[in-house]
Amino acid sequence: MKPDLCVIGAGVAGLSVASTAAALGASVVLVEHARMGGALVGGAVAALALRASAEAAEAFRRATPFGIAAAKPRVDWPRVRTHAEHVVGAAAGDLSEARCRALGVRVLRGEPRFVSPLTALLGDHTIQPRRFVLAVGSSPAAPDLPGLADTPFLTPEAVSDLPARPERLIVLGGEPVAVELAQALRRLGSEVAVAAPGRILERFDPELVAALAAALRREGVDIREIAPARGVSGGPDGVRVELQTGEVLTGSHLLVAAGRRVVTEGLDLDKAGVEADASGILVDRRLRTANKRVFAIGDCAGGPHAGDRCAHVAAHHAAVVIRNALFRWPARVETRALPLAVRTSPALATVGLSEAQALETRRAVRILRWPYAESDRARAERLTEGEIKVITDKSGVILGASIVGARADELITTWTLAVKKGLSVADLRDLVVPYPTFSEIGQRAAASFDAPRARSPWLRRAVALLRRLG
Ligand SMILES: Cc1cc2nc3c(=O)[nH]c(=O)nc-3n(C[C@H](O)[C@H](O)[C@H](O)COP(=O)(O)OP(=O)(O)OC[C@H]3O[C@@H](n4cnc5c(N)ncnc54)[C@H](O)[C@@H]3O)c2cc1C
Numbered sequence: 526m527k528p529d530l531c532v533i534g535a536g537v538a539g540l541s542v543a544s545t546a547a548a549l550g551a552s553v554v555l556v557e558h559a560r561m562g563g564a565l566v567g568g569a570v571a572a573l574a575l576r577a578s579a580e581a582a583e584a585f586r587r588a589t590p591f592g593i594a595a596a597k598p599r600v601d602w603p604r605v606r607t608h609a610e611h612v613v614g615a616a617a618g619d620l621s622e623a624r625c626r627a628l629g630v631r632v633l634r635g636e637p638r639f640v641s642p643l644t645a646l647l648g649d650h651t652i653q654p655r656r657f658v659l660a661v662g663s664s665p666a667a668p669d670l671p672g673l674a675d676t677p678f679l680t681p682e683a684v685s686d687l688p689a690r691p692e693r694l695i696v697l698g699g700e701p702v703a704v705e706l707a708q709a710l711r712r713l714g715s716e717v718a719v720a721a722p723g724r725i726l727e728r729f730d731p732e733l734v735a736a737l738a739a740a741l742r743r744e745g746v747d748i749r750e751i752a753p754a755r756g757v758s759g760g761p762d763g764v765r766v767e768l769q770t771g772e773v774l775t776g777s778h779l780l781v782a783a784g785r786r787v788v789t790e791g792l793d794l795d796k797a798g799v800e801a802d803a804s805g806i807l808v809d810r811r812l813r814t815a816n817k818r819v820f821a822i823g824d825c826a827g828g829p830h831a832g833d834r835c836a837h838v839a840a841h842h843a844a845v846v847i848r849n850a851l852f853r854w855p856a857r858v859e860t861r862a863l864p865l866a867v868r869t870s871p872a873l874a875t876v877g878l879s880e881a882q883a884l885e886t887r888r889a890v891r892i893l894r895w896p897y898a899e900s901d902r903a904r905a906e907r908l909t910e911g912e913i914k915v916i917t918d919k920s921g922v923i924l925g926a927s928i929v930g931a932r933a934d935e936l937i938t939t940w941t942l943a944v945k946k947g948l949s950v951a952d953l954r955d956l957v958v959p960y961p962t963f964s965e966i967g968q969r970a971a972a973s974f975d976a977p978r979a980r981s982p983w984l985r986r987a988v989a990l991l992r993r994l995g
């Protein structure tokens with residue numbers, strides 16, 4: 526086979542490249558050794574469905590202030606699972622082999638291995654494409670923790686498949702997957718403790734993370750932000766996690782959400798001259814590996830240019846590779862305007878520079894804030910917890926934004942556009958935003974940039990002068 530592209534791995538990254546390239550008329554071979562859709566279908570979408578069930582349960586508890594008698598929700602775990610299966614099934618349909626074939630992609634099953642820089646073998650097939658795209662994703666990593674190898678534990682992907690709801694869940698980890706699943710399970714009625722090896726959600730603004738952590742603790746999620754646990758033990762009857770303080774957490778289940786690892790054994794990358802380390806397959810800004818005809822994208826891309834392991838980053842990588850591999854256009858990965866979001870409630874989202882990062886290269890920055898509590902929409906929906914924090918330079922150019930509060934993951938898109946296009950607060954202040962929406966909160970933060978100027982005596986004198994002129 527001598528296609529234009531051979532894509533290895535059919536997660537969101539590989540599928541995006543394969544389907545776009547085929548739609549543009551390229552000949553494409555896509556190789557997958559397991560389930561089509563990868564971590565998106567089994568991980569992100571299943572977690573999304575669980576969180577939606579958790580929100581539905583929470584609505585019962587929060588009904589009283591609206592004048593509706595609150596009730597203790599009765600969580601029917603098998604039906605929660607059915608909901609998750611339904612949502613996962615729909616996503617799997619979108620990413621199926623049949624869909625790919627209909628788009629003109631040739632799908633092969635199995636695990637290819639390189640035999641030379643541009644040749645891979647798969648069973649009887651010899652594949653010699655113009656370009657290879659490695660999109661082999663990542664798998665859950667188990668930290669090097671005494672006792673873990675002998676203790677039964679869940680991976681994030683396995684939670685929605687549990688036959689019964691965990692009574693007491695201990696979560697190891699402190700990044701989005703750990704925190705999102707911790708809150709979802711708590712709202713579905715489990716007792717939940719999170720043992721993070723340090724501050725949770727380290728990639729986000731610490732002030733806003735503190736607000737989220739306080740909200741989670743009020744709901745009963747027991748968050749321990751300390752050094753990595755000393756060890757774990759247990760069996761089918763329960764698990765024990767010993768913390769550095771000597772305290773012991775006991776639970777019915779252990780969930781390990783402590784990062785991902787890239788599995789490249791079996792691909793014989795050395796035969797292709799492709800380099801990898803613990804972070805993944807090493808790529809440059811154009812996502813080329815050490816072998817310039819082999820690209821690596823999505824979760825499996827490693828090194829300083831790869832970005833975070835998220836579905837939207839994987840899709841962005843796919844777009845960059847299409848331009849490089851098909852059009853020979855030297856497109857590079859976005860580094861400034863990559864949003865990150867945590868789908869908790871309140872949600873948390875960030876884009877661009879944090880306050881600390883902005884101050885590393887500038888002597889002065891402006892911080893603009895606006896609280897959710899001043900929004901009519903937030904007050905009506907009783908979602909007043911939260912704020913937006915915008916970082917600008919002295920002239921008002923938007924460098925970054927972080928939001929904690931309802932729909933933060935949706936609201937961050939406007940600020941992503943602002944950071945990407947180098948917009949200033951005036952651009953957002955002058956935008957007409959529909960009333961009553963959560964988007965107004967960001968607009969009011971932008972408008973607050975001019976508040977000190979409005980108090981200037983010169984401006985007041987000018988207004989007085991104009992008044993006298995009739
Ligand atoms: C619980 C959970 C929740 C998440 N939530 C979010 C979220 O809310 N938002 C977000 O943006 N991201 C989220 N993510 C991350 C997101 O799912 C991943 O970043 C994204 O799906 C990665 O896509 P990928 O195509 O790079 O890799 P993968 O989805 O891992 O796909 C790689 C594919 O390659 C195949 N493969 C591997 N090796 C070989 C081989 N040798 N030969 C053939 N095929 C091979 C695999 O079987 C797999 O199908 C979440 C992840 C998890 C686990």
Ligand SMILES: NC(=O)c1ccc[n+]([C@@H]2O[C@H](COP(=O)([O-])OP(=O)(O)OC[C@H]3O[C@@H](n4cnc5c(N)ncnc54)[C@H](O)[C@@H]3O)[C@@H](O)[C@H]2O)c1
Nearest residue numbers: 668697698699700701702722753782783784834835866867
């Ligand atoms: N909303 C989103 O965009 C979203 C949501 C979920 C996941 N994702 C992505 O999916 C990927 C996987 O997420 P993740 O949270 O599993 O991994 P991660 O790599 O983001 O974080 C791993 C966490 O595990 C912790 N850890 C490491 N060793 C530990 C130990 N011994 N004990 C306890 N904790 C330990 C780390 O300190 C870290 O907090 C991430 O790259 C993430 O960005 C994105």
